[in-house]
Amino acid sequence: MALSDADVQRQIQHMMAFIEQEANEKAEEIDAKAEEEFNIEKGRLVQEQRIKIMEYYEKKEKQVELDRKIQNSHMLNQARLRILKARGEHIRNILDEAKNNLVDVTKDTARYKELLAKLIEQALYRINETDVTVRCRKEDVELVKGVLDTALSGYSTHSGEKCKATVDENDFLNPESCGGVEICAFNGKIKVSNTLANRLEMVNRQLLPEISALSKRGEGALVSGEKTDLGTLKPKLTYKTISSVYGPLLIVDLVRFPQFGEIVTIKLPDGSARTGQVLEFRGTKAVVQVFEGTSGLDVKNTQCEFSGELLKVPVEEDMLGRIFDGCGKPIDGGDEITPEKYLDINGEPINPSSRNYPQEMIQTGISAIDVMNSIARGQKIPIFSAAGLPHNEIAAQICRQAGLVKVSKEEAGENVQSEDDKGSGNFAIVFAAIGVTSETARFFRHEFIANGSMENVCLFINLANDPTFERIITPRIALTTAEFLAYECNRHVLVILTDMTSYCDALREISSAREEVPGRRGYPPYMYSDLATIYERAGRVEGRAGSITQIPILTMPNDDITHPIPDTTGFITEGQIYVDRALHGRKVYPPINVLPSLSRLMKSAIGPGMTRKDHSDVSNQLYACYATATQDVAPMKKVAGEEALTADDLLYLEFLDKFEKGFLAQDMHENRSIFDSLDIAWRLLRMFPKSMLRRIPPKIIEEYFPRTTKL
Template identity: 50%
Template sequence: MEDLITREYETVGGIAGPLLFLERAKAASFGELVDILLPNGDIRRGQVIELSEQHAVIQVLEDTTGLGAAGTRVRLTESAAMMDLSPDLLGRRFNGVAQPIDSLPPVIPDTRAEIIGRPINPVARDKPAHFIQTGISTIDGLNTLVRGQKLPIFSGAGLPAKELAAQIVRQARVREGMEAEAGPFAIVFAAMGVTFREASFFLQEFERGGVMEHTVVFLNMADDPAIERLLTPRFALTAAEYLAFTLGRHVLVILTDMAAYCEALRQIATAREEIPGRRGYPGYMYSDLASIFERAGRIKGQAGSITQLPIVTMPDDDITHPIPDLTGYITEGQIVLSRELHRRGIYPPVDVLPSLSRLMNLGIGSGKTREDHRTVADQLYALYAQGRDVRRLAAIVGEDGLTESDRRLLKLAQDFEQKFVNQGDRDRDIEETLDLGWTFLRYLPKAYLTRVKPELIERYYGP
């Protein structure tokens, strides 16, 4: 039955998990929000996610407890999922669907925007070209983060990914004195499927670091409906787009954990009885992830920028798992955390060798970081890789069987991990990071520094 005035339907054909199947809903449109009216008077929200001539599939955006087909009505609202936007977002805390959880009133909007967003026109994209300092040497020195980049952090269960994320939020900033400064810095933090303890940890860290006044926090808890996890990053990125492209801020977006997001995606796909893809994940997971990650970037003529640091927990530490594998195809590099370094008490346990920033060259060099940045990073990477090879050799033949240069490389690798990678929660300026890099290059004679220009060796190596 259809009421032409209110556009209400009583043709609920069935319910499967978080999905409600509505028959003969000819007036429904894809992406439209609906009100689900229960017989007891409760109202729950939903969204049309699939349409055919006979059926509309509605994704219930709240708890489904007590929801049944008998007596349930669906009212179409003729509106898409929208978010209220205002400069007052900064310093606020919201749940996964952008409802305030900080005991403050709702945001009074200056404007509203659809949370799905629109992909940035490739022609309108501006090339990332400016350095963001995180204060972490393994990122700033060797895998530099550039404004407008998407650079994921690949972690394993039990590794300190959340501590690293909180440290980056506390320390990240655009360096003073750099050219083309366009506006102040802001952070959007979105957590998906976190426990109460983890949420408390993040909030305490933000308060301790004094960054809450320019941070927007979205928290989707582990006991919240899984469907909210699909909306949380989209609400967060809608806020980021407003801060960046309307208010002209440089926005760093941290999304943790994308593995929880993908598990929610698989759960919904299973409820819809879709044909599974690799390891049970839906075949469209690549395009779905791309719809999130590709909202990072810079736009020509716009002052602000959006930079993403998604955190991905790799099941069984498997970097070939579909979640990190697809993420790596879309994003511009990766920061990989090492379980071996973590066991040895090194923090942050960033494994330098498999880590990569594909846009690093665009954000470093004279006028941005320092003229020797690229060559120092290349030479450190090469020598550390050789030192790791020597370590494996020493495990077989013993240190007595090594040459003098091999011993120097072995010591360089050990000290590099203990003094460069292992920095604790210290905030290192890029100048300090590069100077520290030179201390390891001095472990070997100048003749070994084949990747550094002679004039830079003369300037920085010393007598």
């Protein structure tokens, strides 16, 4: 039945109303959706700005805190230097007073004659010659003549040797000698100075630790302490018998009783002095290595004073906050240190059975090290770098940020040690720059002083233009200082040595000067054992609260990891941290390639009570994902193109990019705690479905995977 016009109009009106209603509903829906999207976007922008504002103020707060720390550190260092200067001045006044009191000794004729007889007899034992000349002050000539026979008789009785002695009545001692005698042989080429001034100087050196203890702790400081035996002091032998010079080496003839490693003072005619060490001796000939070199040395008129002692370094706890040269002399404008002890730079041998296994992690603030190559307290782990890579910046960052891990009870459980129990307040750093340029030295000094970390740092700087032999002793002086701080002052010490390649080159140069048979690439065959004497001084000792952790840094010549220096270092140490040139080329800092890096003692430094229980599993999973991405997926993409990759492969590629930019890369002044680094690692691992995280146990995944963290 056909519709009438009225029905058609009604139908049309109905359809129009329906369309209009539908359009209105659609418009309302679009408006609502737009409003919702607007609110979401507005909320996102507001949240982003809020986060930026929070980050800005957080950054400002950190900067204010850093500025405050730097200011406090500067004030503390300045106050310390003033105290040390005042203490040094006080000690010098004591010595000047003692020197003035020597006059009273010579006024008592009977007492002085007895003393002269003993001084002559002791000098005769030391020089051990049959024909000698005795020199004294002009006013002491008659006194010396009166006691000479007594001294000769005593010498003959005790030694069984005869000796002829003549008093020199033409050439007298300087009045500043304060009295005493000088015994000469071979027309003055060999002499023993046993003057009162020299005796006072020796007593001063021997008693300085006790004087230091008194000045620091008061009158009762030495009641239970060890007293110095002054009866063991022997006068020094001086020789004017240099026969030849070979580069930095002197050949000295007619030497009596030389010791291997004995320290020699080379006195030049102009009054200046240089320091040397006996490298070897045959019969009465001694080979002396001059630290400062032999340039401008007058062979005929130069004197060599043999000390009778091995090379020892003065140490005290106040060396922290100070800057020294490669020989341990202050170069920061402060006073000379007042030693608490003199220690042999070669250290004391440690019984292997008394060593404790390295445990507990040292936090560097660098994610690539802390999470994937954790360093245990007492470990020795080198950084392998190369020329042009930022190993100096990494060293400065570690020095600025390093410390013991602060574990909360929430993370570690109820039985965790407190921060004080673990000794985190006693952390110190000994930094030795070996053979560096002046620019690099300025960089280290500025970094440590400007960021306020100098307070707990002892810095030794050996420049590239310093004597070659100084490079040999710089790391040993640094380690001797570290041993004192660790085992005497109960501090946890991190020792950073850079650059050990300069040390080995110096070793090769000295070996060549001595005409020794070379080994691989010209390095001496004993380089392995020599490096071991440095690296093996790290560790923990039973019964001692402190510890020494060592991070030597070396530059591999031509990026060759098989070069003798990294090769022998790898055999001695407990892993390596590898600085990669390819990562550096991709602007990743720090460019640490975790795949060839390894910390063999990592398992003893991490886990519940030390870091976090997920640490080991997260590290393993990161290694697995990064290895798959770099070794399998990335090469496949280059060959077959991205279209040939699976969905899982694309996830690994995305992980590779974010891992290098968000985990490995961090600002030089960004200090990440181990817990921040682990949270960043979990943020990356959440890219993968749980089924792909095969290196992490299900319980750990269920506990940590759902967490929301911010990169």
